[in-house]
Amino acid sequence: MSAMVVAVDVNKYFGPFHALQNVSLEIKHGEVLCIIGPSGSGKSTLLRCINQLERIDAGAIWIDDELVGFRQDGNKLYELTDAQIARQRLASGMVFQRFNLFAHMTVLENIIEGPVIVQKRAKASVIPEAMALLERVGLADKKDAYPSELSGGQQQRIAIARALAMQPKLMLFDEPTSALDPELVSEVLSVMRDLATSGMTMIVVTHELGFAREVAHRVVFMDHGRIVETGTPHDILSSP
Ligand code: ADP
Ligand code: ADP
Numbered sequence: 001m002s003a004m005v006v007a008v009d010v011n012k013y014f015g016p017f018h019a020l021q022n023v024s025l026e027i028k029h030g031e032v033l034c035i036i037g038p039s040g041s042g043k044s045t046l047l048r049c050i051n052q053l054e055r056i057d058a059g060a061i062w063i064d065d066e067l068v069g070f071r072q073d074g075n076k077l078y079e080l081t082d083a084q085i086a087r088q089r090l091a092s093g094m095v096f097q098r099f100n101l102f103a104h105m106t107v108l109e110n111i112i113e114g115p116v117i118v119q120k121r122a123k124a125s126v127i128p129e130a131m132a133l134l135e136r137v138g139l140a141d142k143k144d145a146y147p148s149e150l151s152g153g154q155q156q157r158i159a160i161a162r163a164l165a166m167q168p169k170l171m172l173f174d175e176p177t178s179a180l181d182p183e184l185v186s187e188v189l190s191v192m193r194d195l196a197t198s199g200m201t202m203i204v205v206t207h208e209l210g211f212a213r214e215v216a217h218r219v220v221f222m223d224h225g226r227i228v229e230t231g232t233p234h235d236i237l238s239s240p
Helices: 043-050 082-089 107-118 123-136 152-164 182-197 209-215
Strands: 005-014 017-027 032-036 058-063 066-068 071-073 076-078 092-095 170-174 201-205 218-223 226-231
Touching: 005 043, 017 043, 017 058, 017 226, 032 043, 032 209, 043 058, 043 170, 043 201, 066 082, 092 152, 107 123, 107 152, 123 152, 152 170, 152 182, 182 201, 182 209, 201 209
Parallel strands: 032 201, 032 218, 092 170, 170 201
Antiparallel strands: 005 017, 005 058, 058 066, 071 076, 218 226
């Protein structure tokens, strides 16, 4: 297997509700996949399963050839230990609809928190990397600001830098622009476009069909917990 993400027959229940129904998916290294579909179709749940925020009930997910979640093989169950889950959660960086920044920390402190506290890396090497990421998202001059002093678009760009600071293998975006005022959407999409161009593997749940058309290599359409269509943006999305 040389794909970055492989999902095979993934099933997820919330009580009796069947949220993901035999979802299978393969994403190559460097590929940008956009997931579209109506509200409640399971898009967010799929990302959360890939990121280990949710456990799957059946099937298997691999990231870069490492098993994530569990796998049912005939009557045998393979489960991961908590330590394996914690390690594999770090494989993917996630950006949510609402900015997940710590309000009491400055921008720079927010970005170095993961590498220093979670990955236990030396501050001296993390700070220059964090500054380079701030340059990359165009916010180096905001390093000492607090999140509340920033616009929603700026906070979301910091959230992207914060996720990248953990050096993830892939990035997951869950409707990253849908909570933003319309005039702030493009600055966030522009950072995401640059990231895609740099070769990052990305899975993007979005309603921004223009972005999907322009940046995605492949588009998946979900409905009622299933993947109902997969193809190129040209195949899936009619012209504007
Ligand atoms: P989408 O991202 O496509 O809008 P979600 O993945 O958020 O959809 O949700 C899919 C379905 O699963 C929805 O019907 C939602 O209400 C349900 N769901 C999501 N998370 C939970 C949960 N923690 N408990 C119960 N139901 C949930
Ligand atoms: P295939 O032969 O179809 O490519 P395999 O099931 O042989 O797939 O292995 C695919 C990946 O899953 C490999 O990286 C392997 O290490 C991993 N894997 C397979 N079975 C298990 C298991 N029981 N526990 C952990 N990882 C597994």
